[in-house]
Amino acid sequence: MTAPRSIGISLPSLGEEEWQALREPLESGWLTQGPKVAAFEKAFAERHRVPHALATTSCTTGLHLVLAAMGIGPGDEVIVPAFTWVATANVVVYCGATPVFVDVDPATFNLDPAQLAARVTERTRAIIAVHLFGRCADMDAIAAAAPGIPVIEDAACAAGAAYKGRPAGTLGLAASFSFHPRKSVTTGEGGMVTTADAALAETCNMLRNHGASVSEEQRHRGPRPYLLPEFNLLGFNYRMTDLQGAVGLVQLGKLDRFIKERAEAAAFYAEALAGLPWLRTPEVPEGCEHAWQAYVCFVDEATAPMPRNDIMEWLQARGIATRPGTHAVHMLGYYRDRFGLAPDDFPGARDCDRHSMAIPLHNRMSMADYAYVAEALHTLG
Numbered sequence: 001m002t003a004p005r006s007i008g009i010s011l012p013s014l015g016e017e018e019w020q021a022l023r024e025p026l027e028s029g030w031l032t033q034g035p036k037v038a039a040f041e042k043a044f045a046e047r048h049r050v051p052h053a054l055a056t057t058s059c060t061t062g063l064h065l066v067l068a069a070m071g072i073g074p075g076d077e078v079i080v081p082a083f084t085w086v087a088t089a090n091v092v093v094y095c096g097a098t099p100v101f102v103d104v105d106p107a108t109f110n111l112d113p114a115q116l117a118a119r120v121t122e123r124t125r126a127i128i129a130v131h132l133f134g135r136c137a138d139m140d141a142i143a144a145a146a147p148g149i150p151v152i153e154d155a156a157c158a159a160g161a162a163y164k165g166r167p168a169g170t171l172g173l174a175a176s177f178s179f180h181p182r183k184s185v186t187t188g189e190g191g192m193v194t195t196a197d198a199a200l201a202e203t204c205n206m207l208r209n210h211g212a213s214v215s216e217e218q219r220h221r222g223p224r225p226y227l228l229p230e231f232n233l234l235g236f237n238y239r240m241t242d243l244q245g246a247v248g249l250v251q252l253g254k255l256d257r258f259i260k261e262r263a264e265a266a267a268f269y270a271e272a273l274a275g276l277p278w279l280r281t282p283e284v285p286e287g288c289e290h291a292w293q294a295y296v297c298f299v300d301e302a303t304a305p306m307p308r309n310d311i312m313e314w315l316q317a318r319g320i321a322t323r324p325g326t327h328a329v330h331m332l333g334y335y336r337d338r339f340g341l342a343p344d345d346f347p348g349a350r351d352c353d354r355h356s357m358a359i360p361l362h363n364r365m366s367m368a369d370y371a372y373v374a375e376a377l378h379t380l381g
């Protein structure tokens with residue numbers, strides 16, 4: 001069968017400005033974390049109204065930095081939602097701590113606050129709340145269900161999102177964003193830690209640079225060339241390059257337009273697909289500014305014309321890419337085997353794993369593309 005269109009699930013949106021932005025670091029020879037990263041951090045902090053922003057190599061390494069800076073280690077427990085990208089749980093294991101899963105609400109794809117309190121123990125050191133697909137977790141309900149326990153935002157999908165008027169990145173002790181090409185703004189790989197806690201920011205700053213107490217840039221530009229940093233912490237190399245910083249600064253300038261376009265597309269889908277009883281489209285609750293990193297629906301197999309996987313194949317044959325929203329981490333081999341977990345332990349996450357379906361939404365789609373996707377879903381239903 002020939003597909004009249006070929007619509008990717010997600011495509012980064014980069015142009016001439018990003019090309020031009022690479023010139024300066026390439027010509028100056030300052031390639032690792034330097035002035036471009038500093039400018040990107042400053043702009044990111046301003047956009048998200050947060051005092052400190054620190055660029056990293058990914059959201060994953062950013063989350064690892066935060067947990068390491070909090071001193072989380074063996075014997076500690078960190079609560080994570082069971083339906084999320086695997087990295088949310090992996091960073092807990094990197095620290096030698098134990099990930100404790102909480103089920104998600106299939107209506108929101110986010111951690112279900114009603115199930116949180118039962119998972120808290122005297123060993124719980126933190127909760128990682130994920131703003132999945134760009135919709136903020138219900139942070140007030142999470143804080144109320146687990147008073148006094150620090151909440152870290154996995155804001156991988158949530159650049160530009162807000163919750164009750166407060167930006168993602170300011171909703172917990174610290175947050176980590178992603179600039180992977182699947183997210184709305186990208187630096188290839190990359191991440192950003194945000195926090196209002198100056199001491200935590202300073203520790204993250206040292207830990208991302210091998211534990212050094214003086215940055216490479218300070219040393220390079222400083223008046224005392226004999227000065228070597230102190231290394232009082234076991235650090236990592238999680239520094240972003242200035243090439244990425246330069247691209248990130250340009251991308252960040254486009255964030256609000258990207259979100260606006262995505263929100264328009266989401267509104268189109270919501271209306272165009274409202275007549276399909278078997279397809280639940282994502283809702284936007286009062287007070288939520290959705291960042292629309294992805295448009296993830298839920299297939300009700302009791303009323304759907306065919307099972308989800310067959311629907312995905314049917315769409316693929318018509319040039320429309322789809323994906324499961326993400327995975328149930330407790331069903332992945334490593335977690336299943338190491339922690340002896342079964343699919344039914346977290347039925348919400350299990351159902352999201354089996355029945356979620358992301359349909360194409362990105363900044364290089366035309367209105368005709370969106371109409372084509374909606375039309376195909378109607379033909380099927």
Ligand SMILES: *Cc1c(COP(=O)(O)O)cnc(C)c1O
Nearest residue numbers: 058059060085087156178179180
């Ligand atoms: C993409 C993603 C990550 C990982 O981000 P990287 O920058 O690739 O490390 C973590 N958590 C969630 C929820 C994600 O969607």
